[in-house]
Amino acid sequence: MYDEELFAKIREDFPVLKQKVNGRPLTYLDSAASAQQPEPVIEEVCSFLRTSYANIHRGLYDLSENSTRLYDEARQTVADFIGVRDTPTVIFTRNTTESLNLIAYTYGEANIEEGDSIALPVLEHHSNLVVWQQLALRKKAILRWIEIKPDGTLDLDSLDKALSFKPKILAFAWVSNVFGTINPVQEIVRRARASGPVTIVLDGAQGVPHLKTDLKELGVDFFAFSGHKMLGPTGIGCLWGRRRLLEKMPAFLFGGSMISSVKREKSSWDVLPNKFEAGTPNISGAIGLAAACRYLSKIGMDQVRAHDQALMSYAIDRLNDVEGAEILGPLDVTERCGALSFYFKGLHPHDIATVLAKEGVCVRAGHHCCQPLMRDIGMKGTTRASFYVYNNFEDIDRLAEALGQVGKIFPESPCSPGCAGNRLKVMVQSGHHLLGPVCCSSGCCQNDCSDMPSSRALGNTMDSCSPTLRAGRPEPIDLTNIKITPLNK
Numbered sequence: 001m002y003d004e005e006l007f008a009k010i011r012e013d014f015p016v017l018k019q020k021v022n023g024r025p026l027t028y029l030d031s032a033a034s035a036q037q038p039e040p041v042i043e044e045v046c047s048f049l050r051t052s053y054a055n056i057h058r059g060l061y062d063l064s065e066n067s068t069r070l071y072d073e074a075r076q077t078v079a080d081f082i083g084v085r086d087t088p089t090v091i092f093t094r095n096t097t098e099s100l101n102l103i104a105y106t107y108g109e110a111n112i113e114e115g116d117s118i119a120l121p122v123l124e125h126h127s128n129l130v131v132w133q134q135l136a137l138r139k140k141a142i143l144r145w146i147e148i149k150p151d152g153t154l155d156l157d158s159l160d161k162a163l164s165f166k167p168k169i170l171a172f173a174w175v176s177n178v179f180g181t182i183n184p185v186q187e188i189v190r191r192a193r194a195s196g197p198v199t200i201v202l203d204g205a206q207g208v209p210h211l212k213t214d215l216k217e218l219g220v221d222f223f224a225f226s227g228h229k230m231l232g233p234t235g236i237g238c239l240w241g242r243r244r245l246l247e248k249m250p251a252f253l254f255g256g257s258m259i260s261s262v263k264r265e266k267s268s269w270d271v272l273p274n275k276f277e278a279g280t281p282n283i284s285g286a287i288g289l290a291a292a293c294r295y296l297s298k299i300g301m302d303q304v305r306a307h308d309q310a311l312m313s314y315a316i317d318r319l320n321d322v323e324g325a326e327i328l329g330p331l332d333v334t335e336r337c338g339a340l341s342f343y344f345k346g347l348h349p350h351d352i353a354t355v356l357a358k359e360g361v362c363v364r365a366g367h368h369c370c371q372p373l374m375r376d377i378g379m380k381g382t383t384r385a386s387f388y389v390y391n392n393f394e395d396i397d398r399l400a401e402a403l404g405q406v407g408k409i410f411p412e413s414p415c416s417p418g419c420a421g422n423r424l425k426v427m428v429q430s431g432h433h434l435l436g437p438v439c440c441s442s443g444c445c446q447n448d449c450s451d452m453p454s455s456r457a458l459g460n461t462m463d464s465c466s467p468t469l470r471a472g473r474p475e476p477i478d479l480t481n482i483k484i485t486p487l488n489k
Ligand SMILES: Cc1ncc(COP(=O)(O)O)c(C=O)c1O
Pocket: 032, 033, 095, 096, 097, 098, 125, 127, 128, 173, 175, 176, 177, 203, 205, 206, 226
């Protein structure tokens, strides 16, 4: 059962949240980009630096031996947190991006050949897209795209179609950083395994912070995530892989700490995890990440999930009451976590985020490193609020109230919520992908759209922003004769 009082106490652990912005409480709603760190994590790192720091693995003195022990224990803590028994298969990296690059440059280089297929959803973060795109370009392989449905969930028929090309690699995110949609990992893995031999890479960057992670249950072959999105420090992340794959793979970075022997002509590599941890690692980062795992475990991931669902459901209700706001992605909170992207009155997300910032509300605006997805849904970007253990219902109230301010500052944005969807349809049907107020004040709202049903009236919040996915799209509307009035005129 959701323990609301527990989370009121948890908020006290985050010193950064005690400050004010322009006299207003700091409302941090950007945890999908990077989460804040609680006092126990900060203290663990500081205390390590104050009392125990030395380089690891090489020193024969107590300080170094102690530092090595703490680093090794950190790996054990992280392995336990993600349900891995074979601890050396947990490799410390800098972040999710580096973990995914590691797989592409080692496993990918060794196994992908000309004409092979690599399957991935269009909603991937650039980290889990550009690496495969570049591998495909290097190898003359083919990317097989998995599409999304109008509500922002993965289209499983499209998955099956991509799998019919017998891809050698299937890479996808556990949770979308734009819509917050949770992909059904086990179902995807089941379909993929049934389709033939395939190596499955899961991007856990937005999943691990919010969902209990048990790699034995997820059934994938590689898994990547970042410490800084789960209350840990920046510069530390993880790659997990099946031992038989990691052992066969070529090494990634070469140098100290990863070798077993070096001769003038050739070298051999150390055992796992050292083979993939060349050079001096981020020792204090690993210790901080382990502290973050302990902190989350103490709360309990079931409680973390319950808190997120409570906030998400409140946020959906609150934003639904804000005139001109349209939520993207599924409205069922069991299908989403963490991130909530929305559209507001046709305003550019940067304008919205700038005004919100003055009100002390920190959100993210833009393409969220998902340009192919944005192109697909016909938007230049979205405004995204994302929640974590330290957020509360007042944070969401402040977001909703600050959106009211945005509406006042941009009074010429004339749309009602019903019209918002129509306007986007007009914009996108015309091939005019500019998400801005110009189209609306041009008169299409008052005239052309007036008899079109709103997307919400059609029962589909995603629809308004997903014209390319919508079945039975009407004919494009010609905008050439429409006068464009700048917003501030
Ligand atoms: C789904 C997803 N994958 C990968 C990343 C990249 O994470 P990092 O910047 O920590 O490498 C992010 C970051 O936002 C993300 O949301």
